[in-house]
Amino acid sequence: MSRLSICLIPTDGCQQQHGSNKWILVPHGAGLFKEKFGILVPTAAGSIFIPSYRNADFKKTAHITQSAEGLGYHSAWISDHLMPYSIFDPWTAISGLAVLTSQITLGTLVSCNLFRHPSIVAKMSTTIDHMSGGRFVLGLGAGWLEAEFRGYGIPFPKYSERLGRLSEASKLIRRMWLDEKATFEGTYYQVKEAVCNPKAIQKPTLPLWIGGRGEKLLRIVAAEADGYNLNEGTIDEFKVRLPKLRQLCKEMKREYDSIEKSWLGTVLIGENSDQVRSKLKKYQPTAISAERYLGPAVMGTPNECLRKIEQYKELGVTHFIGWFPEIAEDESGLKLFAREVMPSFN
Structure with a gap:
């Protein structure tokens, strides 16, 4: 962020405020989020979105992250799935990346709430922050992929319960980050005088993002989140989601601009139209429709990518996180984007 300002985030109960829905002043740069660019780090061999990553190879994953860091990308993110691919666990992988990098922001996008108890997630988060x-x-x-829940023997409740659990988890995690002894009594989760020390290095604590495609998720974002991510969000989808988020923030007396809005999707860039067509022919997946793949994608020459990003930016999106289909065998797109696109915003 370009300078420090004050914004409001929900604590839903600091040490002196158990059971309340209070707000605290936090130096998080409300309305001052500058444009940032990140990458989704490949960890799933055979994924249709990064098909060049053919084998689960942590050295390759680390190398790509270090390359992005060296090129000036702001962030590197790992998704959270158990199957069907040969795929690394995000928490273990990020622990490794944390000690192999020095500047780039690292994050889960997103960690499935139902895979791990939120009290343990709170503890793991502060550990990785250190x-x-x-x-x-x-x-x-x-969480959404029912097959991996069944495969691993994890209950897969209906969507309303999954949202309820996510809402409670967000409150519980923030309480454990902030309180010396956290007590939480929810419908789905309970902790009693839980100690989560050491606290995060980031003050007052680390950022919490909520990600997903459902519109009902927006109420949790407005109430609990520092950031919002819409995976494969099109221009039209952001035009619908963000005004709804703004209205929910107004209802909750939350500063809308204190929430960082982010896009996640395909970045396919080439020096010229011929290169773009060649990459598209090689990497476009056949398992999904062309409309779904191309609609949200930032694709084309540097100037064409710039124009697409500007469209998102005009809607209020400031953090752009891309997966580069060819990245495991060819980093030229990663470099071209850093050289020709990112400087226009930074």
Whole structure:
């Protein structure tokens, strides 16, 4: 952020405020989020979105993250799935990346709330914040891929319960981050005088993002989150989601501009149209429709990518996180984007 300002975030109960829905002053740069660019780090071999990553290779994952850091990317993120791919656990992988990097922000996008108890997630988060020197962002989601729940023997409740659990988890985690002894009595989660020390390096604590495609998720974002991510969000989808988020913030007396809005999707860039067509022919997945793949994508020559990003920016999106389909075998797109696109915003 370009300078320090004050914004409001919900604590839902600091040490002196148990059971309330209070707000505290936090130096988080309300309305002052400058444009940032990050990458989704490949960890899933055979993913249709990063098909060049053919084998689960942590050395390759680390190398790509270090390359992004060296090129000036702001952030590197890891998704959270158990199957069907050969895929690394995000928390273990980020722990490794934390000690192999020195500047780039690291985060989960998103960690599935139902895979781990939120009290343990709170503890793991502050540990990684220390390992990284204060560079961790916790992104949480409700979970959606039923097959991996069944495969791993994890209950898969209906959507309303998944949202309820995500809401409670967000409150519980923040309380454990801030309180010396956290007590929480929810419908789904309970902790009693839980101690989560050491506290995060980031003050007053580390950022909490909420990510997902459902509109009902926005109420949790407005109430609890420092950041919002819409995975594969199109221009039209952001035009619908963000005004709804603004209205919810107004109802909750929350400063809308204190929430960082982010986009996650395909970045396919080439020096010229021929390069773009060649990459598209090689990497476009056949398992999903062209409309779904191309609609939210930032794709084309540097100037074409700039124009697409400007459209998102005009809607209030400031953090752009891309996956580069060719990145595991060719970093030229990663470099071209850093050289020709990012400087226009920074």
